[in-house]
Amino acid sequence: MEDAIVLYPSPGMGHLISMVELGKLILKHHPSFSITILILTPPYTTGSTAQYIATVNAATPSFTFHHLPTIPLSPATKHVEQLAFELSRLSNPNLHQALQTISQTSSLKALIFDFFNNAAFEVATNLHIPAFYYYTSGASSLTGFLYTPTLHRNTTKSFKDVNTLLHIPGIPPIHASEMPTPLLVRDTEVYNNFLQTGTQMSKSNGIILNTFELLETKAVKAISDGLCVPDGPTAPIFCIGPLISTNHVGVEHECMSWLNSQPSRSVLFLCFGSMGLFSAKQLKEIATGLENCGHGFLWVVRAPPVENKSQSQSILTPEEPNLDELLPQGKELRERVLGIRDGAVAAMKEGGSSLVALAKLAALWKQTVT
Numbered sequence: 001m002e003d004a005i006v007l008y009p010s011p012g013m014g015h016l017i018s019m020v021e022l023g024k025l026i027l028k029h030h031p032s033f034s035i036t037i038l039i040l041t042p043p044y045t046t047g048s049t050a051q052y053i054a055t056v057n058a059a060t061p062s063f064t065f066h067h068l069p070t071i072p073l074s075p076a077t078k079h080v081e082q083l084a085f086e087l088s089r090l091s092n093p094n095l096h097q098a099l100q101t102i103s104q105t106s107s108l109k110a111l112i113f114d115f116f117n118n119a120a121f122e123v124a125t126n127l128h129i130p131a132f133y134y135y136t137s138g139a140s141s142l143t144g145f146l147y148t149p150t151l152h153r154n155t156t157k158s159f160k161d162v163n164t165l166l167h168i169p170g171i172p173p174i175h176a177s178e179m180p181t182p183l184l185v186r187d188t189e190v191y192n193n194f195l196q197t198g199t200q201m202s203k204s205n206g207i208i209l210n211t212f213e214l215l216e217t218k219a220v221k222a223i224s225d226g227l228c229v230p231d232g233p234t235a236p237i238f239c240i241g242p243l244i245s246t247n248h249v250g251v252e253h254e255c256m257s258w259l260n261s262q263p264s265r266s267v268l269f270l271c272f273g274s275m276g277l278f279s280a281k282q283l284k285e286i287a288t289g290l291e292n293c294g295h296g297f298l299w300v301v302r303a304p305p306v307e308n309k310s311q312s313q314s315i316l317t318p319e320e321p322n323l324d325e326l327l328p329q330g331k332e333l334r335e336r337v338l339g340i341r342d343g344a345v346a347a348m349k350e351g352g353s354s355l356v357a358l359a360k361l362a363a364l365w366k367q368t369v370t
Contacts, residue, residue, distance in 0.1 A: 004034045004106035005365065006099065008113035008120055009134075010084050011040045015114050016049050018136045018210055020056055020063075021243040022112070027062055029355060030362040034106060036064040038098055040117075042073065042087050052245065068094045081182045082190040084116035096123050103127070109365040112208065115145075118197040121204065130205040130368055132361075138211040139219035139239065143170040145198045146228035148183065152195055158186040170222025202229045206361070210241035212347035212354050238357040242344045255298055262296060271300040280304040 005026060009019035016039070023035040039053070057065055071090045073083065102108055112132045113120040124131035135142050147168045155162060162176035182190040201207055213220050226234045259267065270286070272278075278286070283304060290297050347354040 001105060001107045002034050003032060003109050003366065004036060004102060005109055006102060006111045007035065007037045007134075008095065008111060008117050009037070009039075010088070010114035010116040011042045011049075012084065012116075013049055015116065015136050017052060017245045018243050019112070019114065019134055020053070021245055022134060022208070022210075022240070023063060024056070024060060025240065025243065025358065026362070027060065029358060031062075033109070033362070033365070034062065034064070036066060036102055038095065039065060039067045040087055040091060041067055041070040042083070066098060068098065079182050079190040081116070082193065085118065085190070085193040088114075088117040089119040092119050092123055095120055096127070099123065099127055099129065109368050110205070115197060115201075118193065118200060121200045130365070132206045132208055133201050133204050133235075134208045134210075136210050139209055139216040139223060139237070140171050142207070142209065142237075143219050143222055143228050144168050144174075144179070145194065146201060146223065146234070148195055148198045150228075150230060152186075156186075158184060160184040169227035170219035202232060202235055204235045206364070207235050207237045208361070209237055209239050210243050211239050212241055212344060212352075213239050214343040214347065214353065238361050239347075240354045240358045240361070242348070242354075259298075266296060268293065268295045268297040269299075270297065272302075277302060277305060 005023075007019050007023050009016040020037060023037060026033055027035055053065060057063060068091055071087055071094075073087055073090065099108065099111065108129050110130045110132050111120065111124045112134050113124075115133060115135050118133075121131050151159075151166060151168075159166075159176040159179045164176055165173040166176050166179070167173050177184070180194075182188075183194055185191060211220075220237065220239060222228055223234060223237055228234065268290070270290070283301065286299070290299060346352050349355070
């Protein structure tokens with residue numbers, strides 16, 4: 001039987017595309033594996049990925065895309081993150097069946113699933129399939145999630161009610177009230193899901209990150225040294241990024257043309273993901289700070305929440321931002337992007353840190369007996 005890797009992304013555009021790019025990277029450098037991608041079909045808008053999937057499917061026939069059945073889900077919850085966790089939990093029976101079917105014709109070497117698909121950890125454990133988390137963000141934010149169980153044990157208050165700095169290994173101190181919104185209120189469903197995910201990630205076979213070591217040296221070292229999980233073992237981490245998609249872009253965007261003409265390491269990039277959401281006041285503060293920082297920048301802007309509209313509704317049914325209202329009058333925002341491109345390119349070349357990490361992963365998978 002052929003050796004198979006199953007990828008299980010969360011349906012958000014930034015999560016799904018990133019994981020598909022991971023599959024492409026695996027096939028490019030380790031073509032002996034077959035890749036199956038299990039697609040969740042959420043009953044809410046996550047961004048259009050149909051054309052991207054069709055393009056990849058046509059260009060990469062060795063990929064197998066399998067769509068899991070749609071799960072009825074009410075978007076009434078305040079946090080869109082909770083919708084993602086809940087969709088994964090309710091899809092566990094379908095995931096279990098799909099993995100059993102794949103195992104009949106292939107030697108399943110690993111299940112790689114998104115952070116938001118944490119419920120899949122239980123399925124992988126029950127089926128004795130090596131479980132790997134794929135974290136679409138960088139190591140700096142991962143330090144916080146891995147350290148959250150420790151912070152949870154050290155206080156009985158919600159972060160929003162704690163007037164102190166949190167000292168998380170590998171990153172500068174952060175005020176408790178500035179923790180990610182889903183973590184601010186203790187004993188909510190979404191808080192408990194993040195808490196459980198941070199705990200279970202440490203028990204997995206490994207954590208794959210969409211970053212490269214040179215970009216986040218301190219955070220990577222803190223995780224690798226076990227500082228973020230002080231009371232137990234830390235799963236090995238594999239920095240295999242940056243993973244970006246180029247297939248669905250017909251021509252080079254003017255932003256990239258501009259970037260190529262800028263000095264190395266001279267540009268700042270702000271993007272808070274497909275679920276990042278700020279109030280109009282916060283957007284104006286960001287705009288003022290960027291305009292006065294003295295550096296070139298590119299800022300991906302989302303419209304602020306609409307009055308009488310929940311956070312999840314604002315994210316799932318986004319509106320176009322009115323830049324004339326949001327940005328300081330008389331100031332033109334310059335389009336820019338982070339200028340650490342040279343290090344990123346080096347990491348993805350033969351012998352670079354990301355491909356070395358991928359080779360270690362592939363060797364680990366080939367040694368797995370299933």
